[in-house]
Amino acid sequence: MFTVTGGEVTFEIDTTQLVNPGITNLVFNSILNTVTTCESLLTGLSFTIEILPRLTLVETNLTIQNVCLGTDVIVQISGATGLADGIYQIIYSIPNANPITGSSGDFTITSGSGQFIIPGTVFPNAGAYVLSINSITSEATPCDNLNPAVSFSFEILPAATITDALVSLSALCANTDGTVSITNATNLSNGLYELTYQITGTITQNQTINVEFINGETSFIIPSTIINNSGEITLSINQINSNAGNACGTPGHTFNSVTLTIENVETPQLVEGGNSFCEDDNATIASLSSGINTNETIIWYDAPSNGNAYADSTVLVDGQIYYAAIQSSTGCESTIRLEVTVFINDCTEIIIPDGFSPNDDGINDFFVIKNIRTLYPNFDLEIFNRYGNILYKGNATSQDWDGTSDKGIQIGGNKLPAGVYFFIINFNDGEREPLQGRVYLSR
Incomplete structure (x- = not known):
């Protein structure tokens, strides 16, 4: 029923009669006056109306990627057949x-x-959140949906905060692995992380590796192929990202840098x-x-690299390396x-070196004739220059000749210059004849 006033009337059509969107024809067949009960048949009176689709969304139309704390959230809409092309606005909670x-x-x-953005500033903490769509309105049509009943869960990921973490690096030896330790990274959850470190100084290197943090601690190896030079280096960790679906990183300045010297230990030298x-x-x-002049520890091995170390009490074998x-x-x-x-010798004979180098390096600084004091305790030794001038005379109680003399040509003080010198050994045992020879003095 409806009331006509001034020749105009308004009436409503029940929505249950308009169930499909699209163009609908409305035809008036007759009109009945309920007071007079007069009815008139109507012919050719009709018009069309358009039923606009209702604005609808479902959970499958929404995609929200997990993001790091402080990062804007992008709500992606796809496959939304219930939204015609146009401009929309959504109210959410x-x-x-x-x-x-x-x-x-x-x-x-x-x-x-389409998509819209939720500012990262609205999320005070990392954790799970639920987005609920409260209403959808369209600027192109009068339609809206005040109860779409759509929600979607997503997560705000924690940043990899490591402000109090401590990086340490053990002493480094050239051509050996180095171990880097990270401790006190208590804000990092247990799991796998991607870490980037940089080495500057005598070595330049930039590496990205995977590490596992357990209770705020981890360690990793810098391989010997990188530590291939001696000198000072600085290790800096530039970035750390979680591999557990968390792309949240932290800048390297929250780590301390470590500076130390790679040590290259020299090869020992054996005395003559x-x-x-x-x-x-x-x-x-x-x-x-005892034949190596150094205050450092000497370790002997059975191989030029790796191998097994010998105990100090191991008896030497003749001809063995x-x-x-x-x-x-x-x-x-x-x-x-x-x-x-x-070499294990039959020490029934003296051993005379053909040279020595008295340069105060602690190695072969004296003209030492092995076994002579044992075999010929009454011997005496005379050293001459090429002109036959005697430069040194000694015996079993004397210090071995050190290349000095107060006679002949000298290079400063009583040091003799490099060159060939001649010796005579008098054995004084009543049997063996004196022995003559030459020795080279090297500076």
């Missing part, structure tokens, strides 16, 4: 956000797709004759170490080991 309710602002839907022993000496590895490395106070060893062949 997010419990635990600040504020809880917000607006998408105007955004465009084209072929069922330091590899020769008498059978009666029962020489051991410790005896062999031994490999020596200096071990410094930091635990670093010689990069290149000294190869030494041992």
Whole structure:
């Protein structure tokens, strides 16, 4: 029923009669006056109306990627056949956000797709959130949907905060692995992370590796192929990202840098004759170490690299090769080991070197004739220059000749210049004739 006033009337058609969107024809067949009961048939009276589709969304139309704390959230809409092309606005609510309710602002839907942004500042903490769509309105049509009943869950990921973390690097030896430790990274959850570190200084390197943090701690190896030079380096960690679906990173300035020196320990040197022993000496590895002039620890191996270390009490074997490395106070060893062949001699004869180098380096500084004091305790030794002038005379109680004299040509003080000198050994045993020879003095 409806009332006509001034020739005009308004009436409503029940929505249950208009169930399909699209163009609908409305035809008036008759009109009945309920007071007079007069009825008139109507012919040719009709008009068309358009039933606009209702604005609808479902959960499958929404995609929200997990983002890091402080990052804007992008709500992606796709496959939304219930939204015609046009400009829309959505009112939403997010419990635990600040504020809880917000607006998408105007955004465009084209072929069922579009997006709007929720500012990252509304999320005070990392964690799980639920977006609920409260209403959808269109600027192109009078239609709206005040109860779309759509919600979607997503997560705000925590940043990899490591402000109090401590980076340390053990002493580095050239051509050996180095271990980097990170401790006190208590704000990092347990799991796998991608870490980028940089080395500057005598070595330049930039590497990205995977590490696992457990209770705020991890460690990783810098391989020996990188630590291939000696000198000072600085290690800096530039970035750390979680591999557990969390792209949240942290800048490297929250880590401390570590500066230290890569140590390259020199190869030891053996004194002249330091590899020769008498059978009666029962020489051991410790005896062999005595022939190397250093205050550092000497370790002998059975191979030029890796291999097994000998105990100091190991008895030496004639003709066998031994490999020596200096071990410094930091635990670093010689990069290149000294190869030494041992000779075990029948010490019934003296051994006369053909040269020596009195340069105060602690190695071969004296003209030492091995076994002479044992076999010929009454001997005396005379040293001459090429002009036959005597420069030195000594015996079993004298210090071995050190290349000095108060006679002849000198190079400063009583030091004799480099060159060939001649000797006579008088054995004074009543049997053996004096022995003449030459020796080269090297500076």
